[in-house]
Amino acid sequence: xxxxSTAVSVEKKAAKPRKSRLQRHETLAGFMFVSPMLIGVTIFxxxxxxATFILSFSDWNFIMGFNGFKWGGLxxxxxxxxxxxxxxxxxxxxxxxxxxxxxxxxxxxxxxxIDKHVYFKGFFKVAYFMPYISSVVAVAIVWQVLFHPSAGxxxxxxxxxxxxxxxxxxxxxxxxxxxxxxxxxxISIGFNLIVYIAALQSxxxxxxxAADIDGANGWIKxxxxxxxxxxxxxxxxxxxGFISTFKVFDLIAVLTQGGPVGSTSMLVWxxxxxxxxxxxxxxxxSMATVLFLxxxxxxxxxxxxxxxxxxx
Amino acid sequence: xNKEPREPLNIRKTILTIVLFAVSILFLxxxxxxxxxxxxxxxxxxxxxxxxxxxxxxxxxNYKEVWMGQYPFYLYYWxxxxxxxVTTAISVIVSSMAAYGFSKIQFAASKWLxxxxxxxxxxxxxxxxxxxxxxxxxxxxxxxxxxxxLIGSFSVLGTFMxxxxxxGIHNDFIESAKIDGAGHFRIFWxxxxxxxxxxxxxxxxxxxxxxxxxxxxxxxxxxxxKLFTIQLAMQKFTSLSGEFYSxxxxxxxxxxLPLLIIFIIGQxxxxxxxxxxxxxx
Numbered sequence: 001x002x003x004x005s006t007a008v009s010v011e012k013k014a015a016k017p018r019k020s021r022l023q024r025h026e027t028l029a030g031f032m033f034v035s036p037m038l039i040g041v042t043i044f045x046x047x048x049x050x051a052t053f054i055l056s057f058s059d060w061n062f063i064m065g066f067n068g069f070k071w072g073g074l075x076x077x078x079x080x081x082x083x084x085x086x087x088x089x090x091x092x093x094x095x096x097x098x099x100x101x102x103x104x105x106x107x108x109x110x111x112x113x114i115d116k117h118v119y120f121k122g123f124f125k126v127a128y129f130m131p132y133i134s135s136v137v138a139v140a141i142v143w144q145v146l147f148h149p150s151a152g153x154x155x156x157x158x159x160x161x162x163x164x165x166x167x168x169x170x171x172x173x174x175x176x177x178x179x180x181x182x183x184x185x186x187i188s189i190g191f192n193l194i195v196y197i198a199a200l201q202s203x204x205x206x207x208x209x210a211a212d213i214d215g216a217n218g219w220i221k222x223x224x225x226x227x228x229x230x231x232x233x234x235x236x237x238x239x240x241g242f243i244s245t246f247k248v249f250d251l252i253a254v255l256t257q258g259g260p261v262g263s264t265s266m267l268v269w270x271x272x273x274x275x276x277x278x279x280x281x282x283x284x285x286s287m288a289t290v291l292f293l294x295x296x297x298x299x300x301x302x303x304x305x306x307x308x309x310x311x312x
Numbered sequence: 313x314n315k316e317p318r319e320p321l322n323i324r325k326t327i328l329t330i331v332l333f334a335v336s337i338l339f340l341x342x343x344x345x346x347x348x349x350x351x352x353x354x355x356x357x358x359x360x361x362x363x364x365x366x367x368x369x370x371x372x373x374n375y376k377e378v379w380m381g382q383y384p385f386y387l388y389y390w391x392x393x394x395x396x397x398v399t400t401a402i403s404v405i406v407s408s409m410a411a412y413g414f415s416k417i418q419f420a421a422s423k424w425l426x427x428x429x430x431x432x433x434x435x436x437x438x439x440x441x442x443x444x445x446x447x448x449x450x451x452x453x454x455x456x457x458x459x460x461x462l463i464g465s466f467s468v469l470g471t472f473m474x475x476x477x478x479x480g481i482h483n484d485f486i487e488s489a490k491i492d493g494a495g496h497f498r499i500f501w502x503x504x505x506x507x508x509x510x511x512x513x514x515x516x517x518x519x520x521x522x523x524x525x526x527x528x529x530x531x532x533x534x535x536x537x538k539l540f541t542i543q544l545a546m547q548k549f550t551s552l553s554g555e556f557y558s559x560x561x562x563x564x565x566x567x568x569l570p571l572l573i574i575f576i577i578g579q580x581x582x583x584x585x586x587x588x589x590x591x592x593x
């Protein structure tokens with residue numbers, strides 16, 4: 001290490017004029033390699049997000065062309081927080097956050113069992129992963145049929161075991177959001193499970209051996225070794241999970257279209273509806289900005305929280 | 313399985329296996345129901361108790377209607393395959409080039425440029441849809457496969473994943489190649505890419521799955537029936553055939569099947585990719 005660095009510095013002194021030309025060459029090569037990606041993200045992400053921000057202060061209905069473009073200042077934002085459907089959507093997003101701890105707990109339990117305590121590990125991994133690999137559209141359509149209020153297998157089953165008036169699931173304003181949340185949990189478990197199994201396998205075995213010598217039982221080992229060692233993974237999955245609940249769209253678009261009576265409307269669905277059904281691009285942009293800020297806030301929490309809550 | 317000496321059948325383990333198997337039915341049953349419904353005649357679909365093996369087979373007619381009928385799935389399959397393959401190819405090339413540039417070439421602006429790329433990762437895709445839509449309307453890429461492909465081709469995630477892998481490749485390989493007079497393109501093409509083949513395969517498979525399953529972008533950026541992808545067509549087909557559940561299930565099977573095959577072939581890569589990506593963040 002040491003001799004290596006002196007060699008480099010000697011080389012530096014000797015080859016100064018040549019070095020700058022070489023460095024220019026390196027810089028050029030660097031730019032050439034990264035430029036396709038940079039140009040791509042500039043056109044498709046950077047400029048659009050700035051444009052979203054600017055558009056959010058305008059009142060623009062796309063049908064009217066550029067002539068219909070008007071500045072509205074903070075009007076959109078004021079309207080936003082008096083818009084009952086927007087507030088309802090935001091509330092639904094907040095409720096949807098609950099899916100994250102639910103599927104994390106289920107995933108931890110399943111991961112521990114699959115990793116150590118059962119036969120046919122490979123089969124279980126694939127079985128629980130199936131919903132994640134399948135397209136959300138296909139899965140949503142299958143559940144739509146399974147949840148059919150009168151003829152669907154779910155309710156036929158419930159009626160056959162003596163429940164006279166089973167809920168109408170996605171057709172019932174009181175149960176629709178819950179149904180969508182259940183399907184979302186069902187889809188998400190596979191992914192989280194796989195990540196947890198990988199994390200479990202990276203916990204050093206000697207921790208458990210040491211605990212065995214001390215005579216610790218299974219629960220103590222789980223509480224004092226497994227859970228703390230999994231905490232970085234849990235934290236990461238929780239943050240990405242929270243962010244992804246704010247991006248939920250496919251499920252809503254296919255299953256309920258925000259209905260019945262707005263009971264499953266969520267931020268991105270309402271934004272989509274405003275922008276691409278009603279073509280109110282300015283108003284939709286203010287919602288997109290809110291979405292961006294929420295995701296930014298969660299990401300900031302991640303940076304702050306990482307050190308505090310993760311014991312590693 | 314064979315590495316360890318065979319342990320006697322453990323009762324606790326057996327019981328837990330049975331319990332977990334019972335739970336896994338919750339995850340598999342919808343798929344079996346879908347498959348069996350797609351083989352049935354329409355009037356049998358909702359028979360209860362569920363007939364897992366159809367009494368009256370109608371499989372050929374159902375699938376023929378889906379594939380050759382008014383909304384011909386062969387066309388949407390072709391569209392999906394085309395879009396998915398091209399998007400995956402561009403994304404893999406662009407991502408691996410950027411990953412190489414950011415991990416193996418030392419240049420002054422590198423840090424700043426990487427920071428820009430990192431920042432864009434925090435922008436949710438949906439927050440940029442409106443400007444993308446406006447842009448596409450004006451430059452004529454709306455309702456166009458090329459437009460859809462470009463939207464999906466610049467995922468920053470691939471750059472992160474591959475950069476992580478590339479950083480693990482020893483610099484000695486590169487230094488000795490440089491001494492032999494190789495330029496960066498030679499090094500990238502004939503040293504780095506072959507060494508990183510497994511990680512590139514992992515990212516490629518994941519990108520393939522995500523693009524194949526994408527619903528939102530085709531929904532927003534395509535209008536003409538003939539251009540639809542399988543996901544979009546499936547949704548339209550469902551709203552069109554309303555009460556024909558056997559047909560809808562045949563369409564669902566058709567949409568899921570190719571992915572399942574890819575997943576089973578590339579199972580190890582997929583699971584490893586998700587595991588490392590997930591653990592490392």
